[in-house]
Structures are given as structure tokens and as C-alpha cells.
Amino acid sequence: MAEHLDLTTAISRHVRDGDTVALEGFTHLIPFAAGHEIIRQEKRNLTVSRMTPDLIYDQLIGAGCVRKLLFSWGGNPGVGSLYRFRDAVENGWPTPLELEEHSHAGLTNRYVAGASGMPFTVMKGYLGSSLGEIAPHVRFLDCPFTGEPVAAVRALNPDTGILHAQRADRAGNVQVWGISGCFREVVMASRRVVVTVEEVVEVLERRPGDFVIPSMAITAVCEVTGGAWPSYVQDYYDRDNDWYRKWPALSRDRDAFLAWLDEYVMGA
Amino acid sequence: MAEHLDLTTAISRHVRDGDTVALEGFTHLIPFAAGHEIIRQEKRNLTVSRMTPDLIYDQLIGAGCVRKLLFSWGGNPGVGSLYRFRDAVENGWPTPLELEEHSHAGLTNRYVAGASGMPFTVMKGYLGSSLGEIAPHVRFLDCPFTGEPVAAVRALNPDTGILHAQRADRAGNVQVWGISGCFREVVMASRRVVVTVEEVVEVLERRPGDFVIPSMAITAVCEVTGGAWPSYVQDYYDRDNDWYRKWPALSRDRDAFLAWLDEYVMGA
């Protein structure tokens, strides 16, 4: 059953140095506020997993929280590079960054395997690709029925899954609509689940295209209005595309990034 | 893209003697009218697949359409036995019935593998159970990462998937809500997909808890009001529990069954 906590308490209690943490959300519903709280609490040596690292992981990496990144596409969508990510990979600043690299389908299926309580699942992927050669989380098998080659991908079960959603009720049931990415899979695969929401309401009025994750599957719910900005929350606020376009200017240079971090995250 | 057809044409064109056919629907949305059309068209040697054979497969089996049954629970829920199913298994009437038997999770995952375009998938099941010994569609593997034993279940890709839903629009998009069982999986796994619907509407007004299957994934849509009776269609009509309770009296005896079939199906 989910517990209602403030964000500081939730992150302090449920994210520990060295943990494997997945902050997911596919363009939509990216839990920026929770990421900033991790930075403020100076968590270290995290292994972080996300299909699209996006600005949130660029910030976590630049702030020195991350030891290892699991990802499948590391860019600023429609804009260009993630400079803190590249600086860590290419120059080891502020600390060396270990990469574990996937395709979208591959990382998705690692979550699916984790959510299914299986040690692995199978897919048609990585075959023939150089990705298959550098990936410790991939093995190749022959189908026991047809003999055709398939890839086995290892389950991913984060210590903590962190997600943002539109609403929760007092009992901790969480309601989501719009693009949901791997929301269900990260909830079911993670040992602990922290969900930040735009608002807590008395009754979750159901709406078209929504789904509800029962409180039973969630550890903590935090009301954090605006918690996904500059990504978006359908029917609450739009994606701040200008801010995404501005990010290179704030992050290309280490000092500029540190100044931004100091003022807008540490000082917040 | 889905074509709008009358039921007679859809079944005539898309179900052929010897085909593997899945008429699914979990208590809710069982495509009885389509099943009766298969009986009227005297299709033969079908391999039919369903988690819960229910009355619809009892009728298809008693009418002599079925050579082989893939299933996971063969009873009249809350009432008792399926007598035509038992007569076919125990006495070979009207023709011998080959069984391929699963657990719910096992048959579900065969659909999942089929819907995923994989030759198989893996699950924690069948291990230690006698089911694993009699099942040609199950093999045991060791996880390539942890060594733990898992079951591989072979993909099931029906020639024709037949489903019932609440509504479709003119373009053939199909809208479903309530208990959906393996609806999506059967759609995606089947070579041809026939969906009977309560009504065809101009615009699918979205509603809480619904989902829409795009026309792109569907072969034929047939408007068949009442097409799931005596099962139910949420927000259209309730399950006719009395009729389920009456079925043993209509089906326990071969002659009574044939008389019912003649009057209510063949004569309809």
C-alpha cells in the first residue's frame, strides 16, 4: 500500500547510494522534480536506467550522482546532444561514466522481464548488430521449437522506480493518461516505487484513455505540482520546448552548468 | 484495413476447414453468434483455441466442427461440466477430440509469443507439473544468466482470431471496454481477424477504461447486435446466468442437444 510522503522524505528513504534507479517517462511525465531532489540530497554511485536519458539524466550525470547509465537513446530530442552525458563519456567529468547500452526494444524488454518476475525474456533483436557484442545483458539462444536464433535479454529490476503521473487518491491509487512509455513495467519490476503526481484528489474520476495502478503496487506517492516540467503532463501543462532548446547553452560549458545547478537546483 | 462484412460472408471467407481458430473473450464478450455461424456453415476439422471453452466450444464440439481443442479450463463456470466436451473426450462423439492442454498462464503466454512475432516465450510454469509431461508445446530451458529453470512455450498464431466488441466505426476501428482477456494478443497474433460488434457508429466516443484497436490490425468487422449472448457485453446486456444454468439440461443428452442445435442454431 502506498504511503503519502513529501518528496524529500520519499527520496531520502527510498533512494540509497549505490542503488539502481529508473526514472522513466517517455517525453511525457518525466519526473524532473524527483531527479532534482536526488541531486540536492547528493546521492552517489547510482546506476540509473532510462530509455531516453533526456535532460534529467544529463543533470544527474553532471551533478556527479551517476556511476553507470543504462540507456537506449541519449540525445536532446529534436535539439541535439546531451553535453554533460558526452563530457562524462568522452572526458570522465565529473566522474567516469560506465555505459550499458541497449536498443529501445531491448531495454523495454528488460523491464518486461523484470515486471514478469522472470530472469530474462526473449526478443528478435541484437542479432547481427554490434550492440550484441558489447552487451553483457544479452545472450543468443536457438528456439527449442524451430531452431531460429533469438536474443535473451536479462531482467532489470530496479531498486527504485520513480515515475510522474497526473493524479493519485488518498489511498495511493495512481491515475495516468496519455503516452505512458514503460510506466506499468517499471512499477511492477521495481522493488520500491515512488510516484510524484500533479495532484492528490478525493476520488479518481476515470477518463478516456487512462489507467489506474492500484496502491498495492506502489511504495510512496508525493504531491509535486509541476513535477514533470520542462517535460509535459497531458491536460496539465505543455512541454516547454523552448527550455529544451535552451539547454545546450546552459550545459555545454561546465561552469555554466554548475552555475545553473547551484542557482536552480541546489538553491531551490 | 478492416472491411465491413455481414457475418455469413465473413465466416465463409475467413474460416476454412482445417484452420486453427481462436474465439476468445473471457466470460465477457464471447462471440457466440460467430460460433453459431461456423456451425451453420458446417466447418470441419477445426483446431480451436480458447482459455475457457465455455458453452460456445461445447456447441462447436457437439456439432462436429472440431478436431482438436487447445484450452486451459473446460467447464461451465459456477455450474459444472461441459457435457459435449466430456462426451467427445470420453466417448469420441460425434468425432474424436484431440486435446492440447495448458494452464491459463501457459495459453496466455502462447498468445503473447504469437502477438510478439516470436517463435516462443518463457515463463515460470509447468515446472514440476504433470502438464509439462503431456505438452508438446512446452520445453524446459535454463536461464542463460542465472541458470534457473524456465518453461519455453511455443507461439500460437491462429489462422483466424474471432472476437466480439462493443463498437466499431466506419473505418473499422474497434472499441472495447470492461474485461478484455486476451483481446489484444489474439488480434495481433492471428493471420486474419474477424470482430463482431454490438453496433457500428459514426464516431467512437472514447470512454473510461476503454481501448481502441486500429482498423489496420483487423480483417473484417461485422455488426451483430446481441452477438455475445448468453455471455455479456458491458453496458449493453448482462450475462444470462439462467441460460448457463439451463445448459446442462439442454446438452447432457445427445438427442436433446441435437434437437436444440436444430431448432436454435441451424434453423436460425
Place this chain on the structure above:
Amino acid sequence: MADRTPAWAADEIMTVVASRLLRDGMSCFVGIGIPSTVANLARNTHAPNLFLIYEAGPLGAKPYRLPLSIGDGELAETADAVVSVPEVFNYWLQCGHIDVGYLSAAQIDRFGNLNTTVIGPDYHDPKVRLPGAGGAPEIAAHCHEVTVIMRHTRRAFVPRVDFVTSVGLGPAPDTRSRLGFRGAGPVNVITDLGILRPDPQDNELTLVAVHPGVDTQDVQDKTQWPLRVASPLDVTDAPTSEELAALRDLKSRT
């Protein structure tokens, strides 16, 4: 005021005793029939926040009437969420999110293995064809624990089941861990005569309690293997008038 012991039917005490095992806030995988009655009785009495999962997809169902079938509309309408069948079995059950499952069977053996498939030695030429596995094998494997609830008859309590539909606790003490099962398996067997639990040494089912007025010899007579009896043997608490009223009220709505 002393509670006068009321009269009850055999199924009633079985249902009441089983429902007492459910604690508030637990998640419970519910089959149709007596398991559904047990779970809803608990929800209507001491465990109002019991989280019921039906295999058709309703999560957190709160039916007012007992459903005839596993997929009745009321289950979906009263649920916190309705998910697909693959999601129920893979993401909820297999992933280890369910505390307790309730199962019944046509046969149970001394190690709690369950048969719901065929009676008779030859699967391909059965004496009786039963409905089959349904969700049972995975409920037995993955729930943190399982309660079996069934009438105690000599036909049902056999030394070895004809067909192992769902794996119990043996024959070997490491049967489950060797198979990689997460759950503890059938740790309670509730019948209309009493309660059996696995012996901690070798997992053989042992009579640990009888219902009020039940004779131990009667339990042995209805069990095909030489039954171990715990010493001291408990006697279950009689159903209270409140429990019986709640159960009868629930049944009268259906």
C-alpha cells in the same frame, strides 16, 4: 453476554475458518466458488481492505453479490483497475505481488499436490475428465502462500494424486526450491472437518485442528493415507453468530 453457539453447515465452518486466515490489507488471488465466498466474507467482516484479484483482470474488486463466473461484470465495475489476462498472470501473479491464493481440487495428496485434470492412471483414457488447470498451477507456484479449501472425502484425500496439476510441497523437502518457486505453497488445508498443515520436517500434511464436534477417527476414515495428528490437537473456534450472519447475508444476495 455469552455467545450461544449457533448451528452451522459443514461448508459454513470451512468457509468461516478459511476467511479468518486473511488479514486486512493482504492481496488475495481469488478463484470462483468457495474461494470467492471466503475472500468476500473476510472483506465484509474483519478485512475490509483485502485486495481481491480475479484472474479475468479485475484488481481490487469489491463485489456486492458473489459472482457466478470469474469474469462477471460486477467484478470489473467495482475494481480499482481492470487489466488484461497476460498482465494478471505475468505482472501480478508471476512477479510475486500476491500474498495468498485459494485453491480447491478433486484430489489432494499427502504433500499437498493438487489434481484438477483427470481421475484415473491414464491421462489419455481418463475415468473422469475434470475441467483442467485454469490458473491453479501458477497460483500454487507464485503466491507467497496458498490455502487449499475443499470437502474432506476419502475419494479426494489420496496418497498420491493421479495427475499433478499444481505442485504442492513434496515429495522432497526441496521440491519447490529446486523448481525455483518463489511461494511457500499450500501451508493451510481447510476442510469441513478441520485444518491440515505441512509437517516442518518433511512437509507431510498433518491434522493440526478439528472443528468443534468432529472426531479424529472420522478424519482418518476420510483420508486414504495414515494421517499424522498433531499433539496437542487444536479445536477451531466455532463460527460466531456475526460470522454466520455475514456469510448467510452474502449468500442470500447472490
Place this chain on the structure above:
Amino acid sequence: MADRTPAWAADEIMTVVASRLLRDGMSCFVGIGIPSTVANLARNTHAPNLFLIYEAGPLGAKPYRLPLSIGDGELAETADAVVSVPEVFNYWLQCGHIDVGYLSAAQIDRFGNLNTTVIGPDYHDPKVRLPGAGGAPEIAAHCHEVTVIMRHTRRAFVPRVDFVTSVGLGPAPDTRSRLGFRGAGPVNVITDLGILRPDPQDNELTLVAVHPGVDTQDVQDKTQWPLRVASPLDVTDAPTSEELAALRDLKSRT
């Protein structure tokens, strides 16, 4: 009335020529950037029923403006359905339901293998770290066919990619069938200079058409391997004023 040939930018003719390959009613897996522009141009001109699938989950999206990101709200709001990412990749893409995928890359080699991961011989010490695979490897594997669209530069058209992110058509003619891939792979490569297609004999990319005014030698100069040129070599039709107007209108909305 004769259509006066209008002036166009290099990206514009690349986009227009690519969009002409899309036929009405096809299903198309759409990446962000030029592929999204191509698909929406086709949808706004000759293929109004083009079925666009974005990897974030929107199926049948009909955006009015071009999205900046793959998961923009307008994609979800205009879609026939929005599904989860596992469902997009497993049930739609991997299952073989998508007719055509559009891909771009930092490097392409003579057999159409694509690199979007790292530049340089050592993965662990790259000269340039690129964004990575995203959906590309499975789009390349499972769509019935793939169109590659990218600017023609000497840095990009290399004999052998530094890293095979997505498998193309070789080196061996049976590379794809041996891997069990369902789709035909990159059967069209559209650049700002012309069109390359695999040679039916050995799958080597061959220049089959140039855009109006493009010199063949210029294409060779911008390709690091000795380029095969089809004989006769086609010249693509110039963008019509309607096509250019539609494209510029689409871009002006964004």
C-alpha cells in the same frame, strides 16, 4: 499550363522524393526529424490514410504541427490509439505489422548498415559519442521495408561503418535471412543528391537516380567507396509547386 520548375533547397527535394514512396493506406514507423516531416508531407498530399506509428505509443497519429519530440502531446491527442512502449515494439513492430520504416544515421556503408552509436574504431574510447540505437535496430529488422534518408556527405558514406547499430543488407546476400529477419531491409536510400538502391545480385548500394541538376561525379566525391552507377541513370522528378507549398506550409506550422 506548364508547371514552372520552382527552386528548392537540398533538404526539400530529399524530403519530397522520400514522401512519394509512401502509398496511401500503408503503415509507417516514424522517427523524429526528417522522417516525421516525410511521413506527414505524404499524409498531407497523396496519402491521407497513411497510418503513422511513433515509438512512444501513438498509433495512427495525425499531427497538425510537426512534433519536436517523439512523444509530443499532439501525437497522443490525434492518434487512433495510444499503447505502451512494449506494445509498440513487441506487438506492432516485432510482430511484422509495419509496412515501412524511415531511418537516418551518422554513417551508412555500401551494404546499407547504419551507425548511430559511436564514430571511431574503439567503442570504449569513441571519437564522437552519438545518441545510440533508439528504435532503429528493430525498425531495420522488422519493417517490411526501410527507407534511409540522410544528407550525402563523404563523412557519412563509408565502405564499412565503425559500429553496426542497425543491420542492412550484407555483406553476404543471405545476411538477413540467416538472422531470421522478416523485413527486406533498406531498399531505398534517399539523399539530397539522389537515390541509391541495393544491387539485386549482391546488395551493394548503387546510385539509381540523381536529383535534377546533380552531377554524378559530385555523388562519387561524397561517397568513400567506388560507387556503382545504374545505366541508364534516372533523374528524379523535380518537386512540384504543390509539393513544395505543402512542405513549406507544414514547416511553417511548427
